[in-house]
Amino acid sequence: MRRRRATVARVKQQTLCLCMIVKNESRVIERCLSAVRPFIDYWVIDDTGSTDGTQDLIRKVLDGVPGELHEEPWVDFGHNRTRNIQRAEGQADYLLTLDADHVLRQDAPLPRLTADSYMLRYDVPGTQHRFKHLLRGDRLWRYEGVTHEYPCADEPDTQENLDALVVEDHADGGCRSDKFERDARLLRRELGRDPGNPRTVFYLANTERDLGHPEEAIALYEQRAAMGGWGEEVYCSLLEAGILRAETADDWPAAMDTFSRAWDARPQRLEACYELAAGLRLRGRHHTAHALLGRVVGQPEPEDLLFTRPWVYRWGLLFEFSITAHWVGEYEAAVRACDRLLALPDLPDTIRAQTVINRQFSVPRVPAPSSPAHRRSKAGKGGRKR
Template sequence: MVSISLCMIVRNEEKVLGRCLACVQGFADEIIIVDTGSTDRTKEIAFSFTDKVYDFKWKDDFAAARNFAFSKGTGDYLFWLDADDVVRQEERRKLMDLKRRLDDERPDVVMLKYAVGYDGDGAPSFFFYRERLLRRCGKAVWKGRIHEAVEPFGKVVREDIMIEHRKVGTGDPDRNLRIFEQMLREKGKLSPRDQYYYGKELYYHRRYRDAASVFSEYLELPDGWREDRVDACRHGAYCMYRIGDRDRGLKFLLSGLSEGIPKPELCCDLGWWFFSAGRYRDAIFWYGQAVQAGKLTGEDGFVMPECRGYIPYLQMCVCYDRLGEWKMAERYNELAERCRPGTETCQLNRKYFEKRKEQQIEWIQ
């Protein structure tokens, strides 16, 4: 069986590090912990799991820290996690099965799902694929001071295994923006990928005009991953809504259509634009497209599973209700309920439609 080195960078993670490391015991043959300046019990906790704990002076460069951690790994494959990541029991079983198969399949890069958003019940509602296991070689190199990544190489496979990012606390909310602005002072410009993520950080900091400007500049560049470009269109629209410019918001969304078959998330955004304008039949069209697009576009980029069924069906229910077409409204509520059985919203809608039927009977009598 292949050997796997878990390589992590940490700082002040005493609340979550033990939880994370306990999740992968038995999967990781070697645990490498690189501490970038903790002042709490993080290193003490790390030493309770491994004796391979190293110090690395933080210099606002995530790739440098991760590459240092990778340099210490000796396994056939290098595996990374953040300290606030969690692997649930069923996913652990899948990981162990993957480990047994790696001997025969020998991929260079294994992409796993990474959940970073959750619904009201705590179930993953937003995920994307990330390079998670990499064959130890000269190509397994992190790039990017912020939002760092390893460019996939060789034989790349995807596995239906979910790693969940379960953050505790806020950390330093200004760190990423601070690093980007330092990069701008040093270089005068950013790479296309960094430009995209810089726009996202400005958006998170509610600097909506600045963010929209950065997204617009990014979309004018010839390079850039299609999924990032679509997401930039969506977030550009959100910026416009925040400053009260719905028309420019629509222009951002429509520019996303130039990237190819629209993803369900973009279709839902277009549906919402028309819905909020009271144009319910136009909204129904786009929500219907969201359902169809989910069958065509796969799971590249950022995925919100509820945009592939539950949300568009529920919104179509509301649209038909506003149009006075209650049988159609009831039908789409039931379709939404099939996507997420037992939701309070669908149950309340059922009561609403039952009450409406009773009122209609009383009116007839």
């Protein structure tokens, strides 16, 4: 442990203080703290009522690292995180916030930090997003929101992305068993108090979706989109509403309209285009789907923060293109697309297997190249005519 800490310290140029709120995290807290320990110089952890020995595990893993463990009554996430982060003010150059089911991973040397805050990337299957997990230690920060809370300050906040540190979210913490029901209660109460808060509407829509309430979720997503504001949240609202209409409500015409509105709202984001093309292809509308895909295959993933799907840009659009190319008679293009897919080292096994099968259908239909003798014969005839 000492050797690893010394290695990180040579890269790190400033001090870090770990900030957490926890409750009944005995199953996961050692994993989290063991990973982050080499990076931190101080820690402030608030326990909101653990009865499973979480406190003793914290003391054991962080033994030898200066810090504070506080017992704090639970109110809501915004209140309790604010109490925690303000206790840590001035304890280090930067404050690092984590949940107990997070694991911090270093992908590159940590540069000198100069911004007021940094957005760290989440490493989770399927989607990618960023959150503000690294904050200047000399600012008075607070958290807004009863759940899905976010840090803010009264002073101007210069924010940058930081790729050197990545958060692995295992989503297996002690409060996960009733997470959606709890979040729904908190968000409904907050929406009653402040019905014009677009973030509350968005995360209540997500929660209703996760609870299996598609009609309520669709209505809230449409409400959030109509409120305007942050373009990424508007886009994600329309995207999710379209997916629910296509998959749960079985209303493809409405889904097409919603996907189209999402794409128009944020043209650089292509998840809605993918859903639109895949839905058209599944319904036999191959030419329409192929025309859409031909315009976007190969476009890079944008630098958006909210719930991007890297696989759509990496292989999803190309996979759909490889299928529609076959059905519209562009067999050479289909084979080339399959070959590009099969060359990707991170292509999922199921997609790889299907691509191999798809390629076998297209290869026999690719016209054979003319033989050299045949080409010379045609050239000779052309010469005699002249």
